[in-house]
Amino acid sequence: MLKTFSxxxxxPAENKLxxxxxxxxxxxxxxxxxxxxxxxxxxxxxxxxxxxSVKVGQLIAKSSGFVSANIHSPVSGTVFRIDNVLDASGYxxxxxxxxxxxxxxxxxIDRSQELKKEITLSPEEIIKKVGEAGLVGxxxxxxPTHVKLxxxxxxxxxxxxxxxxxxxxxLTSDHQLMMEKGDEIMVxxxxxxxxxxxxxxxxxIENNKPDAIEHMSKLxxxxxxxxxxxxxxxxxQGGEKQLIDACIGRQVPSGKLPIEVGAVVQNVGTTYxxxxxxxxxxxxxxxxxxxxxxxxxxxxxxxxxIGTPVTALIEAAGGLPEDTGKIIGGxxxxxxxxxxxxxxxxxxxxxxxxxxxxxxKRKETQPCIRCSKCVSVxxxxxxxxxxxxxxxxxxxxxxxxxxxxDCIECGSCSYxxxxxxxxxxxxxxxxxxxxxxxxxxxx
Amino acid sequence: xxxxxxxxSPHVHSGDSVKKNMYGVIIALLPALAASLWVFGLGALIVTxxxxxxxxxxxxxxxxYLLKVPSTISDGSAVITGLLLAFNLPSNLPIWxxxxxxxxxxxxxxxxxxxxxxxxxxxxxxxxVFLLISFPVQMTTWPKPMVNxxxxxxxxxxxxxxxxxxxxxxxxxxxxxxxxxxPSFADMFLGEMGGSAGEVAALALLIGFAYMLYRKIITWHxxxxxxxxxxxxxxxxxxxxxxAYAGPLFHLLTGxxxxxxxxxxxxxxxxxxxxxxxxxxxxGIGVITILIRVFGAYPEGMSFAILIMNAFVPxxxxxxxxxxxxxxxx
Numbered sequence: 050m051l052k053t054f055s056x057x058x059x060x061p062a063e064n065k066l067x068x069x070x071x072x073x074x075x076x077x078x079x080x081x082x083x084x085x086x087x088x089x090x091x092x093x094x095x096x097x098x099x100x101x102s103v104k105v106g107q108l109i110a111k112s113s114g115f116v117s118a119n120i121h122s123p124v125s126g127t128v129f130r131i132d133n134v135l136d137a138s139g140y141x142x143x144x145x146x147x148x149x150x151x152x153x154x155x156x157x158i159d160r161s162q163e164l165k166k167e168i169t170l171s172p173e174e175i176i177k178k179v180g181e182a183g184l185v186g187x188x189x190x191x192x193p194t195h196v197k198l199x200x201x202x203x204x205x206x207x208x209x210x211x212x213x214x215x216x217x218x219x220l221t222s223d224h225q226l227m228m229e230k231g232d233e234i235m236v237x238x239x240x241x242x243x244x245x246x247x248x249x250x251x252x253x254i255e256n257n258k259p260d261a262i263e264h265m266s267k268l269x270x271x272x273x274x275x276x277x278x279x280x281x282x283x284x285x286q287g288g289e290k291q292l293i294d295a296c297i298g299r300q301v302p303s304g305k306l307p308i309e310v311g312a313v314v315q316n317v318g319t320t321y322x323x324x325x326x327x328x329x330x331x332x333x334x335x336x337x338x339x340x341x342x343x344x345x346x347x348x349x350x351x352x353x354x355i356g357t358p359v360t361a362l363i364e365a366a367g368g369l370p371e372d373t374g375k376i377i378g379g380x381x382x383x384x385x386x387x388x389x390x391x392x393x394x395x396x397x398x399x400x401x402x403x404x405x406x407x408x409x410k411r412k413e414t415q416p417c418i419r420c421s422k423c424v425s426v427x428x429x430x431x432x433x434x435x436x437x438x439x440x441x442x443x444x445x446x447x448x449x450x451x452x453x454x455d456c457i458e459c460g461s462c463s464y465x466x467x468x469x470x471x472x473x474x475x476x477x478x479x480x481x482x483x484x485x486x487x488x489x490x491x492x
Numbered sequence: 493x494x495x496x497x498x499x500x501s502p503h504v505h506s507g508d509s510v511k512k513n514m515y516g517v518i519i520a521l522l523p524a525l526a527a528s529l530w531v532f533g534l535g536a537l538i539v540t541x542x543x544x545x546x547x548x549x550x551x552x553x554x555x556x557y558l559l560k561v562p563s564t565i566s567d568g569s570a571v572i573t574g575l576l577l578a579f580n581l582p583s584n585l586p587i588w589x590x591x592x593x594x595x596x597x598x599x600x601x602x603x604x605x606x607x608x609x610x611x612x613x614x615x616x617x618x619x620x621v622f623l624l625i626s627f628p629v630q631m632t633t634w635p636k637p638m639v640n641x642x643x644x645x646x647x648x649x650x651x652x653x654x655x656x657x658x659x660x661x662x663x664x665x666x667x668x669x670x671x672x673x674x675p676s677f678a679d680m681f682l683g684e685m686g687g688s689a690g691e692v693a694a695l696a697l698l699i700g701f702a703y704m705l706y707r708k709i710i711t712w713h714x715x716x717x718x719x720x721x722x723x724x725x726x727x728x729x730x731x732x733x734x735x736a737y738a739g740p741l742f743h744l745l746t747g748x749x750x751x752x753x754x755x756x757x758x759x760x761x762x763x764x765x766x767x768x769x770x771x772x773x774x775x776g777i778g779v780i781t782i783l784i785r786v787f788g789a790y791p792e793g794m795s796f797a798i799l800i801m802n803a804f805v806p807x808x809x810x811x812x813x814x815x816x817x818x819x820x821x822x
Contacts, residue, residue: 056817061504139498218504290817302818375497381504388498408504409497415510415567416609421765422508425711430816432765435809452816460502467508474500 051256051281054291055300057428058283059461061382063257067221067341067348072229074352075365077149081124081356083109084136084144087395088185089192090116095145101128106155106332109145112180118193118396119183120145123334123354125153137378137395139388147356158331164232165328168240175244175327182326183333183396187318188212188223188287189379191397194319198244200308207311209242209250210296211320213265214280214287216255217380220400222337223317225350227254227261230321231268237324238275245313250275251296252317255282284382285459289314291428303455318399338362338394342403344370353394360390362401374409377402382460415468423462423472429455433462433472440479445486448479454487456480510608513760514568516709520700521575521755527683527693528579533641535583536689540575542587546594547574554603561607569608573597576616579690579751580795581623584635584647589627593619613802614762617795624795634686637675652686653746657738658791667735671742680745691751694744701754710758713767717774718753718781719744725782737786748794749781756794762802769805769812776801 086092093110103109103122110120126149133141154160170178180195200206211234215223227234238250252269254262256279269275278296285291290301292314299310307314315323318336325331334355341348346367353362359376363369369390377384378392379399423433431452439447453476462472528536551570555563564570577597581590597619605611624631632655635647651659653674660670675685683693691697704710722743729737743749748756757763757777764773777797784793 056815059506061506294817300818303816305818373496375499375503377501377503379501382502384501384503386496386498386500386503388496402503404503406497409499411499412505412509416607418510418513418569418609418760419763419765420513420760421763424765424814425767427814428817430814430819432814434765455817458501464502464504465506465508467510467513469505469509471500473502477500 051279052295053281053283054286054294054428056430057426057461058285058291059426059464060282061218061284061464063282064218064343065221065224065257066219066343066345067339067350068224070221070225070349072225072337072350072352073365075354075357075361077124077152077354078357078361080129080146080148081354082134082144082146082358082393083120083123083356084134084142084393084395085110085120086142087120087136087191087355087397088118089190090114090118092143093117093120095131097128097145099128099130102126103128103147104153104155106158106334112183112193116193116196118185119181119332121183121332121334122147123356124149126150135389135392137385137387137392137398139385144393159329164236166236168236168243168327170327172244172246175240178327179244179323182322182331184319184322184326185333185396186316187322187336187396187399188316189383189397189399194315194323197313197315198241200245204308205311206245206247206308206313207249208297209238209245209247210292210312210314211238211250211252211317212287212292212314213252213254213261213317214292215258216282216284216287217382217384217400219341219402220339220380221341222339222350222399224258224261226321226337227265227317231264233324234317234320235268235272235275236328237320237322239272240323240327241315241320242274248274252277253280253286253292253296254278255280255286257282284461285428285457288428288457288459290457303452333396336394336396336398338398339400340366341400342370342405343408344372344405345403346370355395356393358391358393359387359401362394363390363403370403370405372405372407373403374406375404377404382464383458411471412469414470417468417470420467422465422467426461426465428459428461429457431456433476436479437470437472437475440475445479445482449483449486453479453483510567513709514572516704516707517572517755518568518575520703520709521572521579521690523696523699524579524690524693524751525575527696528583528690531637531683531692532583532635532689533643535635535640535644535647538587538644539581539583539585539590539689540578542590543578543581543594544571544574546591547571547577547598550595550598551603554599555607559603564608567608570598573602573615576755577619580616580620580688580748582631582634583640583689584633584645584649585630586645589623589630593623596622609761611761612805613799614756614759617756617799621795621799636686637684637692650686652791653680653742654785654791657742658785661736667738671738677741677745685746687747688751691748694750697750697754711767711770713770714758714763714774715753717771718757718777719749721775721778722749722782725779729782729786743782743785747785747792752777752781752794752798757798757801762805764805764808764812766809766812766814768814769808772808772812773801773805776804
């Protein structure tokens, strides 16, 4: 029987318009803009100055804490300026802007396409290497990968779960990566297994991608300890806690990390980046981005350098459609609406979704009819209707008591609500406020 | 494109709406409406049309002239209230009494609390119980099934199975003899018995239940909890003393058990939000229904049971929470 997670979930229209489209290498733009905050944790500290010349793969901003990440130049050229620019979150943040000149790579990077299977580094060296290469979770969460691989003292990892779920509608970058870079992902998985000292890895893939399940299962047979688990299509199965529940039937307790149940989850894109970092000495400076939408001429999957303006991606997919209403960085369920097409691709950019105008506006909100559908679909077992009400009334104690901090912001509640109530908007407000209250209490 | 639209995620919606749910319930009620017309004929038609028209009209008038808010009659909820009110009335009830029932249901039961979504009690049942207490004679005079197709106020009347048993046992008759005086279970299943206009045909109501489950308008929890509890409670009493207490099938097929469990107790607004809460709510309704039917003064207790449990919903929702992620240790 097909597995899935135990609580809630929805099944939005999949709309995988770019499925099966070969990864196209996007031309290098004339100028890139690299935000220094494109991961969870402390922003990186620039180590280059205006006027410096840089090569592809050269460190340009250093990790500034345990939870932080290095950033490498995705292009060769000259640092034009270090300035505040608008990023995908809609804020002006510091970024390193580089004028491109040629495409000269750092000599230490192995640019051959040859598959390198033998893993020579020790677990500690792997984690160090992953940290140096600036790897973060490429599924969208952008949590620094080396931190996730550093198992805290007293805890033990038992199983590695590779996230090939791609439960967001429209997005296909992970799917296509599995089809084209399956072997590299397998080796990446083995590297991660070695780093975590586990002998078991499960690659979870939803069964709307039968080609990927078949392809990866065939490959997995050649690698020790790796199995493929096909999963029933159910959003948000790509959520870390939901995927662990689906694959091994263990539930991470409230407020705890996956390691509590012996699991570590990594996205397939991240796993591919691990392969490149460890076997090819290549830092993270490019990624696969899906560009898609109902009115987009050529929806597709593009390999883009970090810092490439979104405009360039949209051009590559056939240009901005006439009827565009909204441009989303990421998928339709959890992605962020972009304020401008000038914002750069960052490590967390899994897709650019262009929504036609008529799909971009919310419908009118009506009173809650207590249908309880938000409660039924919540994958965390919360009561979204109640959280919204207490947030409206600023009852923060009650919001905390109702475990608002457990919300993973998957949006299933707002998606489902027949009255079009902005449940998640209010829950985010409550999460932000309650989070501040908790932090100040713990000081 | 002039400016980009910015809003927080999610950026897509299921397309579900209040209207879709309400009209779904109305479709689910159609088999029972057809059965009602088949069993009680003209009377059922007049009662239904009057109740719906009056309910919708009162909602319109109250919103327009008293509350001065935009009209919500198109959302379908007033039609449901009217339809359910009609289903809970005898098919020979005079029009003026039906209009009073609709006024109480919509005016007091729904609009006085702030309209759809805010009423603590099922509006149709508020109207029904108000009429039962105010007009006890008219509200307990039941047209006979199948013989009143062309009659309305002049319908020939008879007792319902529930009152035959209740009165008979009070007079010291034997249960086995009394069971011979009521229709067979098969007839009752198809609706050939006395009772309120829309409650008699279990089969038609179950078809509506299946439809609502298929459309995911409601879940199974409340109806199964109500009917399961009625069946178990009745079976226990029957097993303890078969001479004095009728069995589970009798209690499931008579009175408002099916209509109440499937359509009245499942009213979104007045039922609990968590699955566990729904089960508790349903069990409560089942227990109270049998207590009233067997030990109370009224032959039927479904309406009272639902209204009583409606009052407990805020309490249930406060203390009975949905199953949380991370709670289940496997």
